[in-house]
Amino acid sequence: MDRNEIYDKLNEIFRDILDNDEIELQDETTANDIEEWTSLTHIQLIVEIEKAFNLRFTSEEILEWNNVGEMVDSIIAR
Numbered sequence: 001m002d003r004n005e006i007y008d009k010l011n012e013i014f015r016d017i018l019d020n021d022e023i024e025l026q027d028e029t030t031a032n033d034i035e036e037w038t039s040l041t042h043i044q045l046i047v048e049i050e051k052a053f054n055l056r057f058t059s060e061e062i063l064e065w066n067n068v069g070e071m072v073d074s075i076i077a078r
Contacts, residue, residue: 006053006072013048017041027069053078 007025014023018036031037037045049071050056055078065071 001076003072003076006075009052010049010068010072013052014045017044017048025068027067027072029068030066049075 011023011025014025015021018041020036023034053075061074
């Protein structure tokens with residue numbers, strides 16, 4: 001799966017969980033950029049991303065992410 005395919009899937013997940021069809025994720029996107037992205041929805045996003053990509057992130061890995069690009073890098077690394 002390439003980076004664009006990952007972003008397509010992530011955009012779908014974020015739009016669904018955050019109920020915002022205008023979300024267009026980029027490498028630099030952070031929770032500060034999307035009003036609906038709260039600490040609670042962050043947990044929901046992680047759970048859905050793990051399901052969609054059939055993987056598990058460690059707590060340390062999640063805490064190290066500074067933006068969506070780093071999340072995508074973690075997905076690619078698996």
